[in-house]
Amino acid sequence: MSGEELIRREVIENFTFPGKLVEEIPYGSGHINDTFRLVFETEQGRKRYILQRMNKSIFHKPVELMENIVGVTSWLRKKILENSGDADRETLNIVSAGDGRPYYLDSAGDYWRAYLFIEGASCYDKVEKKEDFYQSAVAFGHFQGLLADYPAETLHETIVNFHNTASRLDDFKAAVQRDACGHAGDVQREIRFVLEREHLAYVLGEMQAEKKLPLRVTHNDTKLNNIMIDDKTGKAICVIDLDTVMPGLAVNDFGDSIRFGASTADEDERDLAKVSCDMELFELYTKGFVEGCAGSLTDEELDMLPIGAMVMTYECGMRFLADHLDGDVYFKTHREGHNLDRCRTQFKLVADMEKKLSAMNAIVDKYR
Ligand code: ADP
Ligand code: MG
Ligand code: MG
Incomplete structure (x- = not known):
């Protein structure tokens, strides 16, 4: 295993994902963070997640940044539920690390976070129409x-x-x-x-x-x-x-x-x-x-x-x-x-x- 893979093992073990990891691929075309898509086999079927290593050269205050995201996403979730919306798809949902924090700081000094994967939807890079x-x-x-x-x-x-x-x-x-x-x-x-x-x-x-x-x-x-x-x-x-x-x-x-x-x-x-x-x-x-x-x-x-x-x-x-x-x-x-x-x-x-x-x-x- 490469150092990079070892770090990802460490990170994945430290989040509260259910089931067994069956797939892990670099994902999307974002330029800022390193984004991965994870697939877990669980008793209820396959569950997908987004895992991101946050860009520390751009974001110098990852803890405050995540506080902002926690505040805004939990607010959105509440509003969406009040409007009888699908809160797993209409906002990002943070998956906590094992210690309950919204991020994990790895042994190499990088901050990671995880979200529920938004299913049945796509992201487009260019305005085509x-x-x-x-x-x-x-x-x-x-x-x-x-x-x-x-x-x-x-x-x-x-x-x-x-x-x-x-x-x-x-x-x-x-x-x-x-x-x-x-x-x-x-x-x-x-x-x-x-x-x-x-x-x-x-x-x-x-x-x-x-x-x-x-x-x-x-x-x-x-x-x-x-x-x-x-x-x-x-x-x-x-x-x-x-x-x-x-x-x-x-x-x-x-x-x-x-x-x-x-x-x-x-x-x-x-x-x-x-x-x-x-x-x-x-x-x-x-x-x-x-x-x-x-x-x-x-x-x-x-x-x-x-x-x-x-x-x-x-x-x-x-x-x-x-x-x-x-x-x-x-x-x-x-x-x-x-x-x-x-x-x-x-x-x-x-x-x-x-x-x-x-x-x-x-x-x-x-x-x-
Ligand atoms: P960056 O800051 O690097 O642009 P993003 O948070 O935009 O990072 O994520 C990069 C890409 O990953 C997005 O453009 C999208 O395709 C995909 N992505 C991010 N979060 C989710 C999610 N919760 N569900 C599905 N796809 C996602
Ligand atoms: Mg983006
Ligand atoms: Mg961005």
Whole structure:
């Protein structure tokens, strides 16, 4: 047995799985954690589970992170049961370790966790049809709705200032000041783009401080491959991948989804003529998200959905530009100027959204 296999033996023995292990395979196409699917033979038939080694280079506070997941999944389970739903399929369910904790710390220093396997549903990596994007909107909206009265302030902020755009702007300005690689002179236009829109860095934070936007449970990784779609009905049944669940604003989740999901081009497209915000996709996502939230969003939150999309895109572009100035130390790059290309698509999107703001507002009004 390899060292890796020995560790997995140790880990599996330390969880409360029933029956005899009959299969163990690396599973899924997640990029963050190491995911395995386990099959156990029990007296009631075969039972499947997901086992994950958590990524410790990204998540530095695994215990707090798991506390967040315990809080949110047990809340969801209760709500789903109250609505007579299938709580084994419509939320992640944690399988405890032998000592009752929601994780196991192995002898090599890695944290592991286990979930019930969500049966009869699939995960898709790429939006292939518009319906997929709509389904993800419904799922993330529904997640927001079920957690609307969750005490979000009790969640740990596992990545501090994650969507604090004002502090991202400070970081950006510091990167311009450092000008670590001497690039600043060549990107004056992009730097000006940021500075001319500083109000975008403050608008959400100010509304939050004035209690015009409530603190919510946010997912922060609202990709299509973080929802499970029922194989029979084609409908989204469950939101998974709760590592980045944190207190935040509903418009953050909405805005980030629009940023990457409603763009007509890839995040690193060089031909900016191809980059715009697809209004059909914007409408589809808005419809799904608002329906999924089922009345739980406040008027101010609904008003701010389009601005949320703009702010998330602005913030992301600014982070790409800061990383370009710093010499590509944070985001992985595959070519010279990759982060600058990414920054430019984001700013092109922001400029496009500025032009389309009244159309976006009209779409929100149609579904509120
Ligand atoms: P990552 O952070 O690495 O993306 P995820 O938690 O999203 O990790 O899991 C990776 C993949 O494993 C998912 O995209 C999905 O295909 C599968 N998966 C995760 N949890 C479950 C589950 N409870 N039931 C079935 N499949 C799951
Ligand atoms: Mg994932
Ligand atoms: Mg993840």
